[in-house]
Amino acid sequence: MLAEGGLGLLTVKDAPRAFHVMAKPTGATCNLDCEYCFFLSKEMLYPGSRFRMAEHLQEQYIAQLLEAHARAPEVVVAWQGGEPTLMGLDFFRRSIELERRYARPGQQVLNTLQTNGTLLTDEWGVFLKEHGFLVGISIDGPRDIHDTYRVDKGQKGTFDRVMRGLAVLRRHGVDYNVLTTIHAANGHRGREVYRFLRDECGATFLQFIPIVERATMATLPIANAGWRPLYLQEGDRLTHRSVGPAQYGRFLIDVFEEWVRRDIGSVYVQMFDTTLANWAGEPGAICVHSETCGLQVALEHNGDLYSCDHFVEPRYRLGNIRELPLLDMVASPQQRKFGQDKLDTLTEYCRDCDVRFACHGGCPKDRFVTSPYGEPGHNYLCPSYQAFFQHVARPMRLMTELLRSNQAPRKLMDVYAAEDAKRGRNDPCTCGVGRKWKRCHGGDVGREAIA
Ligand code: SF4
Ligand code: SF4
Numbered sequence: 001m002l003a004e005g006g007l008g009l010l011t012v013k014d015a016p017r018a019f020h021v022m023a024k025p026t027g028a029t030c031n032l033d034c035e036y037c038f039f040l041s042k043e044m045l046y047p048g049s050r051f052r053m054a055e056h057l058q059e060q061y062i063a064q065l066l067e068a069h070a071r072a073p074e075v076v077v078a079w080q081g082g083e084p085t086l087m088g089l090d091f092f093r094r095s096i097e098l099e100r101r102y103a104r105p106g107q108q109v110l111n112t113l114q115t116n117g118t119l120l121t122d123e124w125g126v127f128l129k130e131h132g133f134l135v136g137i138s139i140d141g142p143r144d145i146h147d148t149y150r151v152d153k154g155q156k157g158t159f160d161r162v163m164r165g166l167a168v169l170r171r172h173g174v175d176y177n178v179l180t181t182i183h184a185a186n187g188h189r190g191r192e193v194y195r196f197l198r199d200e201c202g203a204t205f206l207q208f209i210p211i212v213e214r215a216t217m218a219t220l221p222i223a224n225a226g227w228r229p230l231y232l233q234e235g236d237r238l239t240h241r242s243v244g245p246a247q248y249g250r251f252l253i254d255v256f257e258e259w260v261r262r263d264i265g266s267v268y269v270q271m272f273d274t275t276l277a278n279w280a281g282e283p284g285a286i287c288v289h290s291e292t293c294g295l296q297v298a299l300e301h302n303g304d305l306y307s308c309d310h311f312v313e314p315r316y317r318l319g320n321i322r323e324l325p326l327l328d329m330v331a332s333p334q335q336r337k338f339g340q341d342k343l344d345t346l347t348e349y350c351r352d353c354d355v356r357f358a359c360h361g362g363c364p365k366d367r368f369v370t371s372p373y374g375e376p377g378h379n380y381l382c383p384s385y386q387a388f389f390q391h392v393a394r395p396m397r398l399m400t401e402l403l404r405s406n407q408a409p410r411k412l413m414d415v416y417a418a419e420d421a422k423r424g425r426n427d428p429c430t431c432g433v434g435r436k437w438k439r440c441h442g443g444d445v446g447r448e449a450i451a
Contacts, residue, residue, distance in 0.1 A: 015331040018072040019295040021065060022080050022114075022309050025053035025091060027301040030083040032116050032158060035149040036183060036211045036241045038231040039082065042312050045230070046302065052087065053301045055094065060321055061299065062098040068327035070104055080114035080136075080309075089127055096131050110134065114179065116150070117165025118158055125172030135176045137166055139201060141186045141193040148185040149241060166201060177205035184211075184240060187247035190254030191441070198267055207270045208255075210248040212366050212380055213239040232313050236368045238380075245369075249384030250433070253391050257431045257441045260395055261417070265410035275389065278358040279396040280403060288363040294339020297330055305329050307338045310365045347375040349382075355389035358396075391432065 028042040029051040043051070053061075062077065069075035077099065079092070092113075099109045113128070114136040128135055139162055140146040147157025169176045178197050180186075186193050197203040215223045216235030223229065223239050243251075252271060259269060274284035287293040297318070298309040305326065307316040316338070318329040329335060342364055349371035350361045361367070362379040371378035379385070399409040420442065423430075429440030436442075 015327055016295055018069055018075070019297065019330050020076060020078065021297050021299050021305075021326070022078055023053075023061065023299040024082055025058070025079060025084055025301055026082040026086045027051040028082045029086060030081055030116070031086060031118065031152070032083065033151055033153045033155070034116075035151065035226060036181065036213055036239070038213065038310075039312070041228040041231045045312070045314070046300070049302065051082070051301050053091070057301075057303050057322070058091070058095065059098055061303070061326075062095060063102045064321055064326040066099065066102045066104065066107065066109070068325075068330070069107070073106075074108040074110060076110045076112060078112045078114070083116055083119070084113060085115050085119040085124070089123060092127065092131075112136065114138070115165070116158070116162065117169075118152075118161040120165035120168040122168060122172070125168040125174060128169070128174045129172045133174065135169055135174055136179045136207070137162070137169065137176055138179045138181070139163075139166070139197065140180055140183075141189065142196045142200075145186045145189065145193065149183065170202060176203075177207060178203040179207045179209060181209045181211050182243050182248055182251050184242065184244075184247075187243045187251050190251040191258045193251075194255040194258055198263065204266065205268045205270070208252070210243045210366075210381060210384075211241060213242045214365075214368060215239055233311060233365045243381075243384075245380055246383040246387060248381055249387035249391075252384070252388045253431055254433075256388075256392060256395075257429075261413060261420070261441070264399075264413055265408060272392075275358055275392060276396055276399055276403075276409070280400045289358065289360050291343050291360050292339045293342045293364075294335050295330070297335070307335055308365075310363070311338075345377060347371045347373065347378045349373045349375060349378060353386070355386060355393075358389045359385045 027046060027049065028039050030037070030040060033040070065077065066075055077095065095111070103109055111131060112134045115138070117137040138150070140150055143157070143159040146159045146162065150158050152158055166176070178201055180193065180197065197206055213223065214233060214235045215237040217237060219229045219235065220237040220239070255269065256272065259267060259272065270285055274286040274289050277284035278289060284290060287296050294307070296308055298306045298312055299321070300306070300312070303320040303322045305318045305321060306312045307318060318332060318335055342361070345364065345367070346361045350356055353359065362381055362385060366380045367377045369378050369380045370376055395412055398412050398415065402409050402411055423437055423442060425436070425438035425442065427437045429435050429437045429442060431441055433440065
């Protein structure tokens with residue numbers, strides 16, 4: 001595939017050993033109409049398309065992906081959308097067959113599927129379990145929150161259908177994680193959302209994604225009214241659905257204060273895991289908080305490859321896998337520059353920041369405000385990141401020390417329990433919102449102590 005010296009000065013040994021492709025077999029097509037979904041508008045990039053990945057392309061993709069990971073111990077085949085289950089089960093059965101055909105000796109293949117969950121049936125449950133799929137299911141919280149924006153084409157809430165899909169996964173013992181977007185309707189209800197996901201959804205792996213819906217002066221009124229102009233990463237206006245610049249941080253702190261007292265080691269919150277990894281100097285799982293990025297590309301239904309799922313725009317198109325090998329595009333100068341720019345375009349304010357080692361300036365897509373030093377291109381979510389990373393500095397340091405001394409990070413819960421026992425009921429809550437301990441995160445701690 002990639003010839004020695006075939007990419008300018010790049011050689012096989014310079015090419016990444018592993019990378020992540022989000023493949024969209026139905027393109028942007030979805031059976032739902034979630035109001036904040038930037039991806040639905042991407043249908044406009046392919047006028048007249050049937051939005052179904054053809055069989056020959058599916059084969060080309062699997063073959064190339066597995067070959068490109070020949071030097072890695074594991075390869076992830078990740079399907080998402082749009083809504084990938086619209087392809088029907090046969091597409092995924094075929095994918096498993098192709099993986100068997102093209103896998104190298106000893107190569108581990110992990111399949112993942114990101115879905116809105118509404119089309120899952122027992123037949124899906126049996127298949128997903130049999131083939132060890134890890135399924136991501138999108139749930140935004142309890143019914144009133146979930147149904148605010150996650151609606152179908154008739155603008156009806158989808159909560160019941162999603163919970164039915166989740167029940168399929170649980171019934172069949174499929175591994176799943178929950179993806180929750182944080183926005184104007186749930187940004188102030190962190191602990192409640194977290195408890196719902198943990199207690200009602202049985203989730204033990206959680207991903208939180210902040211909704212930052214950019215618009216220009218021209219597109220804002222249309223976007224706010226629910227129309228979908230082609231979504232591009234441009235403009236410095238925000239739709240009314242977007243999470244506030246400090247709100248995401250408050251949400252994370254609200255969740256953290258619950259998690260750190262009860263759930264270390266039993267519930268994995270991707271943001272907390274990544275933060276701990278950065279504190280310990282290990283690679284984290286979230287590209288947003290890595291120094292550079294560029295190893296997470298998006299594949300459209302027709303074989304077009306883009307720099308990132310958030311940059312499916314003509315100027316970030318790397319090529320098409322029918323014409324260029326996947327690995328060549330991932331390793332191309334254009335894509336390496338895309339990933340390196342994450343570091344190279346940091347504002348001076350970020351470079352001076354105490355928590356830069358944990359934050360790394362956030363995702364470039366969110367860098368459209370002016371920094372406190374007056375520089376353009378600063379991250380809109382900076383107030384959230386500063387507040388969160390500063391809030392968790394001490395517990396992250398303590399967990400890092402536990403890890404370094406071969407102890408389980410969950411021992412931190414004992415530290416919190418001892419400190420909470422000494423806290424007065426009318427003391428300010430540790431989450432910092434200004435409520436009394438007994439009326440905030442200490443409410444249950446106090447009740448449990450009394451019981
Ligand atoms: S642009 Fe943002 S979402 Fe895309 S790979 Fe880079 S950090 Fe990740
Ligand atoms: S917290 Fe703000 S200033 Fe610090 S690295 Fe992140 S975005 Fe930059």
